[in-house]
Amino acid sequence: MNYWLMKSEPEEVSIDDALAANGATVPWFGVRNYTARNFMRDRMRIGDGVLFYHSSCAVPGIYGVAEVASEPYPDDTQFDPQSPYYDPKSSQDKPRWILVDVRALYKVDPPLTLAQLRQMPELAGMTVLARGNRLSITPVDPEHWQRLIERMKKAA
DNA sequence: GCCAACGTTGGC
DNA sequence: GCCAACGTTGGC
Numbered sequence: 001m002n003y004w005l006m007k008s009e010p011e012e013v014s015i016d017d018a019l020a021a022n023g024a025t026v027p028w029f030g031v032r033n034y035t036a037r038n039f040m041r042d043r044m045r046i047g048d049g050v051l052f053y054h055s056s057c058a059v060p061g062i063y064g065v066a067e068v069a070s071e072p073y074p075d076d077t078q079f080d081p082q083s084p085y086y087d088p089k090s091s092q093d094k095p096r097w098i099l100v101d102v103r104a105l106y107k108v109d110p111p112l113t114l115a116q117l118r119q120m121p122e123l124a125g126m127t128v129l130a131r132g133n134r135l136s137i138t139p140v141d142p143e144h145w146q147r148l149i150e151r152m153k154k155a156a
Numbered sequence: 157g158c159c160a161a162c163g164t165t166g167g168c
Numbered sequence: 169g170c171c172a173a174c175g176t177t178g179g180c
Contacts, residue, residue, distance in 0.1 A: 007165095007166090009166095033175075034175090035175095055165080055166060055167085056165075056166055056167085057166095060166080060167070114167080131172095131173080132165095132172070132173040132174060133165095133166095133173090133174090134164080134165045134166070134173070134174060134175080135174095136165090
């Protein structure tokens with residue numbers, strides 16, 4: 001079993017949106033980065049743990065816990081000329097971009113903010129905290145996952 | 157294959 | 169809105 005941190009802009013899909021969805025399951029559309037795509041394609045399995053991270057917002061941080069809920073499959077937004085995620089170089093025959101469904105399990109309230117994460121020495125080396133990190137999907141060490149879950153329970 | 161230019165991400 | 173960091177593109 002693997003653990004992941006997945007970023008979403010809450011204006012697009014927030015943890016509340018995900019929890020309100022049918023089955024609390026949302027397709028993680030819009031990934032257009034090869035490293036992130038390859039994580040989904042090669043290493044994600046159904047049931048993997050997911051930290052639901054809000055980015056590009058007033059208070060970035062972890063807002064929920066989720067799980068991987070599907071095998072990877074083609075991201076339809078790449079075929080839609082109306083979509084901001086449209087990719088004219090992709091084709092139905094050979095889709096370039098894929099996604100997985102993610103099931104929201106619970107909300108982290110209050111959120112565990114990026115500022116707080118930076119103050120946890122036990123998270124040293126966590127990818128999302130690295131300087132200049134822009135990757136929207138990053139692996140999370142099992143040990144880091146453990147510490148984070150404990151911390152979130154304590155704060156709840 | 158190199159690398160400059162450009163576009164995007166995302167915290168602040 | 170600013171800007172640092174990074175990924176991608178495209179000329180050569």
